[in-house]
Amino acid sequence: MSRDANSTQEVLKDANERLQSAGTAVADSNEFEMDDFNIEEADHADGTTGIEGDPKKEQWLYLKSSNAFMRTVRRIWYGPEVPEDLAPSFPGKWKFTEKIDKFPMVGLRKRFSWSIRTMIMVVYVCIWSALMCAFIQYYYIKPPVFYRNDGTQIPVRTLTCQSTLFWKGKNNECGINASQCLPFEDEEVYIRCPALCDRGSWTYSAINVGDERIKYTGFEVGGGELREGEKLSHPYRADSFACGAAVHAGIVSPFTGGCGRVVMTGEQEAFDPEKGHFNTGMSVGFDSFFPSSFEFRKLLNGYGSRCYDPRIPVLVANIVLSVPVFYLCEGLYGYWILTIAGYVTLVFFLDPPLIVDPYDSEAFSPLLSLAFQRFLPLAFVLYVLWKCSVRRTLTNGSPLAKAVCWFPTFWLGVMNNVTFDRLPVDRLTITDLKEQAGSFLAVGSIIATIVSCAVVQAYSLWKSGRFRKYLCIYLAFITALFALSQLPGLSLRIHHYILGILLVPGCATRGTSAYLFQGILVGLVLSGVSRWDFASIVETRVALLRGEAGSSWDPPTLDYNQNYPNFISWSFPNATEVQNGDLNAFSLLINDVERHVGTNTTVDLAALIQQDAKLARWADNSITSKGFAKLYLRVARTSEDRSLELNGDYTNAAVLEWPQGRYQEPEPGVS
Template identity: 50%
Template sequence: MGTGPYPSAEELNAPLICDDEEAQAYEMRDMLPAQDTTSNLTETGDDIRELRYSDNRPIWEKIWCGPINPEDEPPKFHLRWKTLKYLDGLPKRLFNSNLGNKALVRYGILIIYVSIWFSIVSSILFPYLLRAPVFSQNGSGEDITIMPLTCTQSLKSWKGENNACGTNAEFCTTTDNDFFVRCPALCDRAWIYSAQTVGNQRVKYREFNIGGGPTKDNAILSHPYRGDSAICSSAYHSGLISGLSGGCVRVSSQGPQAKFLSVNGKSGLSVGFDSFFPLSFAFTEMQDGIASGCYDPRSLVMALNIVFSLPIFFLYEAVIGYWTVTLAGFWTLLLIFDPPMLTDPTDLTTVAELISVGFERLLPLSFILYVIWKASVKRTLDNGSPLVKATLWFPMFWLGVMNNVTFDRLPVDRLTLKDLKELAGALLAVGSIISTILICAVIQTYSIWKSGRFAKYFKVLITVIMGVIALTLIPGLNLRIHHYILGMTLVMFCSTRGASAYLFQGILIGLVISGVGTWGFASIVETDLSLLRGEAGAAFMPPIFDFNESQPLTISWHPRNETAIPSELDGYSLLINDVERYVGPSSQIDLDLLLDGNLAFARLVLDSQQKSENNSIPLYIRVAHANTKNPIDKRGDYTNAAILQFPEGLWQDPSPGVS
């Protein structure tokens, strides 16, 4: 045995014990007092490097146990420049000053600073959440309440797709009065992620704007949009609101329209529909009054919270900075930047519910953040470089928190073959993401190996992989790795002190907060039904159309398997142009008789024929099994749309699949 404080040369050349990390010199940093860490570790490391001058171990042992002299040092690249070196030492000088070394003064300043921060942000945020936006009419003094909507919501009078509005859309009545809508920010990318049918088109991964487009015809600011279009997304398409701050618009009912052209607008081409629909709307000027409370402050609130949290993260101890930015990021995201639900200032219970949801998610999230701190972040940030953590860890954290405007903008939804095929550019984006992850994994693996802990983390990785494989084997469930799960799993492998750990930890913890704040603790395994997200495919299969050329205006169909039809599905629901026009037990419908018995439907057809070039219009026809007494709640899936050219009787079979 060596007689001094360090082992002898013979002991140093002995085989390494990989799992005994306390025997490694680099681990002394965690055991020594903070003020002596740098000097003691430097002396120890220098002595060991003098003694260990060769490595004759087998290659497998070198890989498994790491280098003879493990290293895990904080970044030092910034120390080359005097200005950066001065900034890096600024927090230590402040805390060692006569004023800063007193805890009462130091934390008193922190409390005052946070109070000022909270006051400024709340003066912007709470009026938006709690004070209803209004349109004040000139002269009359009457205030009209403005209705808040999300970017993807349709008219509140429109109940939903397929037969949700009932036969002849009887449950989706609308008035001729104009109404006002407040749209949030970020409607420049208001994609829908569950497929909806428009005629014979399957609309997904794009804005749900049908027809419309900007115009300037007296007080009318847009062409008519189909009545089930997303209002705020359509307002952005017509250039009437800002993607950064939203805005208010006036919506006017335009009644039935013969067709809806695909028009290029601010967000690209809208969806075209070349037949009639019973409801439409357009945007008109907000005349004879002033709207207030219209603009969404989420970008301003986010910017202020980033700016205010930076000094705390830079100047104060790592643990204070960590909890400050994580809690600020969570509440910023949940309350304003990407809230999990729509709040209505005219109904303050919705605001209370949002805050309740926040606390419901915060408690388990705080435990996760504590574990992440102890297992990974503490090693990196404690006694690290204040300048490096402020320039690497901090911006990457907020980049992850703002996932809805950063990574969510990539053309990637879910890593399923079906979704990748449907989304243009998804395969290229996924390939780029996987390449980036692999490069990051190689960099971090080298950092772990260099610190002498490769064996430990390799065992952890194998355990994680085995757990994932076990989850995929559960019958009836599908593996669904949400980004919060990915973040809190991978961050454990970033427990090093190099620059890569600062970068990777920040972005991964940001993704954890983004996922939990917006979506909650979604399950890692989900059923087939939940993965459909409301799309067709889970209900009873639809009938098959039978077209008879001798009777081209008689629509008929037959069940796929009559003996398998559930007893509650005692009839059929027939959609024409995405509106239910027939419910009953018959398996064939004569169009002429249907028009004779439905004057409103007949007027729509006649008006559309008169406005067409050759008196001919396409009818998009879909059918499903349904309960004749309650077809809205009890029905199967619809067919895709068959096309009947009316009145010629030219027929086109539907494409395979359901809608």
């Protein structure tokens, strides 16, 4: 054998020895592997090594040639000479960690047979499932009631954080003079509120209150704490979110939820903003007349049953009960049990997608059906994530690293609605970012974190010799996302479950970073799908508006002439735009309540106000005391046939001090 062949043989033997000592699973890589290099097959009778003409075998030797710059580039592209992808270990002075890490294998699997371990696990999971069923029975099946001292029962209405009592919605949803949202007063209701309504009562779709546009804050108008006799709060405007108002007034805890007694208190002349409990901030102020309101009062003597939301106890119980399962079980079994536990926690307790009224015996069935509907495709996604990434990390890995790194970050992702959702970021659109204070700083921090984690994980992939393959995969992902963003009429929406699905494959290594990143990403996938299903990656403009104005017919322009102070009129600036078809009328709001629907374009405010005795009385009192009544006016196109439910967008509110004639033009835009 020639001298060059001997030299090559020595180098290759040394490389093979280092690969074997590292214990890496190089067979998983699609790149060139040194084990494929057979020394004996390389020796030819003519004294050559057999390397020439074989690109795969020439690659390693080629890295040794050329100048320093090219060697650096090729080293980055092809990876290190000896790929390495080791599971975390706990050496050194912490000897007890080695015993903990080896306990599942030494302490259990060698002492107990597979059948005994399986039987113990089945019994454990059955007890765990029975506990979850007991919580479901408590909160969803048996209705909450309040018992008076004489034993009589008062039913309790179950609400979501964004439910209203009798008010049906914004703008003209309650009909003329709000006749479809009665009663305004002399009505008492007991309500049950879920936990987390300090943030759950935020409105993410803009609602106009007078000339203010309310978004990204709790929708509670007026109110505030008041401890005066039976009264526990000042009046809230009737369209306020009742459970959000209960948290704002300190009646209900955001951690446990609870029950409250609500009394309708009729019309109010104004609603002053007040500071709330539990860091809910100031409520929304409204300085004019509104026909309906409610306040909280003390519960009657007696006691309530099943008022408190169990989501926090269930979350803690599932975290505690899943620790031994995930630590002791082999990777596949622990992965499936943990992800199913996380999904059940989310869909039934932590962030349920539907409200269940326990007084309706059929109300729980839709939630159960929805849970199975979403879980079946989700199970396929979880399986794919296991095959492409999670299996490499958890199989034959470190049990202690699973429990210390993968497990906590997984639950951090599952609890997205109480962790990341509380950051001042709603959606990554310029419009939404401008409307939410602190959003640009939060987005910048998130991007910096993701980039830092990506760099760390890219280095782990490079060390394992698979950087080139995953770089090509993610370039393909980026190309596909760019192509989707260019689809006409659609906007790219990378929901957090999509972000998890896209990033998990890049965490297919065995290092500590993979344990940390995989856990949180799988948790985000569960959180997104359980609450919002597989929402589309591209959405229409109407879907992005989430019920906000901007997708319907443009309104006319409000006009006011001080020479005729009792009249308000409207017109279209474009003379070619006229009423046609079914859209043949106009809707006028006064103080956010619909007061007029008709085909005429001029309205006598004095006559309109006199049609409602309470509104007329307030206007007369305001004129007597202050010299004017402050009116907020908005107009939109509609249909005279209300059964058609055709409505355009409203103008922003014009402010009129009537009958003095001081008039403020509405801001540009629609509401």
